[in-house]
Amino acid sequence: MVNVLVLCVVLGAFVTFADSCNVNDFNQFNQSNPGPFVACLKDPCAADSEDVALVNCTLYAHCILHENQCYAKYRTEAEYSPMTGILELVPNNGSVDERFFQLGGLGGGFTGTGCLPGGLPGGLSSLPRCPVPCTGLPTTHPGLGGLGGLGGLGGLGGLGGHGGHGGPGRFPFPTPCPSTFPATCNVNAQQPNLLLPLLNPLVNVPYCLRIPCSTSNPCLERNRNACINVPGCYFDMGLANLRQRYGNHIMPGVPVCHLAIRNRKFHQLVSNYLQTSGRPWNGIYTQCFLNENRNQIYSPSPGCYQIHVLQYIGVQPTLAGWPGITNNECYLIDGCPINGVCYRPGQLTRVQVRSGEDTARHNVQTGHNYFGQPMCLNYNPTTAQEYLDGYHQCRQAGCVVDPSITAAILKQKLYQIALTLPVHQQIAFWRGVLSGQIRADNYKQHMRQNACPSGPVQPTVIAPYSLNLQGRSFNPSNLFNPGVIRPQCPYQTYQNLLTGSTAGCCQRNLCYTPRSSILRSASGVAAYQAEWGEYSTCTASCGGGTRKRSRPCVTYRNNDTCVQGMAEETHRCNVAACPQYGNWGGYGSCSLTCGGGTQTRTRPCLPEGSTCQDDVQGGASQSRPCNQIACPTYSAWSDWGDCSVQCGVGEKTRTRTCTSPVGSAPCNAALLISTQSCATSCGTCQRTEGACQPYNKCYKEITTLCVPDAQGGAYCPNCPNRTVRVRCVMSIAWNDYCRFCHDPRVQCLPVST
Known part of the structure; x- marks a missing residue:
């Protein structure tokens, strides 16, 4: 929740605004009459909140799903009439003129203890800052009341009402010449309704291009009179009322009190007037002041002539304004209308301008960031060359390129350019792109074909360049594709509740001037850092x-x-730490018992799974010789002897001799004899087949058995001692059920045992 206590002076009376915002206050919605669609934000009290997705609408108490749209609920707040602040000048008794156009004392009932705000022309209370209430200030001069004949323009001339009853005064100004500003404006104070048109700006700046009059004075956003008394500033009462109702759901980031007239000559003339007159500014007189100084204000500034210089040297001047802007509107925003286009003027002292950067743009993708950024150059690329040329022209003009045009996008376009070159140039061109030597600003210089190669051209092409765009190819023409996740455009008139312009506000400009730098932007040439x-x-x-x-x-x-x-x-x-070897393990057994063998030891590479480089101790293993003594000499093996049994399984042996010279390894007795198993068959394999059994057995038994011979021995390797059952049929008669044992309905006994 945001709480800001603002103390502002309003028309001679002190009014305290508690500008608080609590998300729980947004709890009202009329199903039968929902009013204009207002997209719901995650936080209606924050100026940079994101839209609530339709699928998440029911998760937020201050949102409501209605007719397949996520509406913002509203709060119950008092709205202000266009007459607010003007009617307060007119009391229940007394003359309008003597209250609205005081010059000396407060007259007409105010006697000495009131605070007239600094002698503002017309008596409108408004200061560029929030003053501290003053009461009981001493006065030294008698009041002059309304001074009949000095009304009309705040006591500065014209036919006014009858003089009020003068009280002790604070501002004894001499009577000015009635033929000078602001006496020549002929403002009719007796009809306050006629003052309302004077509060409307002469230039209807679209909402997306509005900039605040002050970022440090909260009074200006809450007090119309404080706003219009800042030269060139205007107060959008319709936007203020909708904000009272919906909070920052309504066009977040757009100021209520905005600087509409940005003409430098206008501000210089106003400054001169304020210094010579000694009086604060009153926005009621803005239209009159512009008219009296129209020859100076509605004329090209000296910087406009720089536009032709830039065009001559091939540099595009930056754009100002919006679609459909008139010449007079272009002058009022300090632009240069040339051939139907509104440009930003150049600088008189130098053609160089600062490279553009948008430090105020948050990473969050809000509608205020996404749509309606002030167009700096027309950059709507479709081909690879348009991408690259437009990017360079935008950066060279000191503008900012939309974050969607990333370094990877530019590299992809350079890759496409490389594929259009002759085969023998493609590799060199692409290597230059990867090294940063070939960029959007100089790629055309590297496309010039070199001398023809002397030998045959090899059909080598560059490898495909992959660009990870999460399965989507980038194309600005598809920026408004429903498949691309993007915020909703926040700029609308809300069923004509707002009268401001939305021209060009729902388009996305890929080359733009940050709103925060509009007042200090100029056409020129910028040096900029290329992509990494x-x-x-x-x-x-x-x-x-x-x-x-x-x-x-x-x-x-x-x-x-x-x-x-x-x-x-x-x-x-x-x-990460380099892999290194651990400690050595012990040596293993020798590979040979004599005649020279080897034994090995190993060490692990840590951490496990890493690959270690050889060090001074070698690699992961070490070997050394072992058992270097001579081996004894063994003779050839003798023939195998007879099997050790006459019937059954036994073993047979063979032998050899060994000679061991002095100094050799001793003979191994175990190596002098070798044994092997053997078998001798005996006995007879007998097979007996039984009779076929009737239903429901339907089988016969077959028995195999090794029968001992005359000596009593029985070893038949291929004659297992066993009995098996096989299915059989006793006869071929139709009533022998054994014939149907294969049918599951016939209950024959199983043949397995």
């Missing part, structure tokens, strides 16, 4: 190394330098 090149190879594979990348400064004919951002960037890389 590829990182160099890391200086170490592990243990912490560094890698660098750079971006050049793009200048116009090398006559400027970049003052923003770094030209080189260094990052740490491969910071």
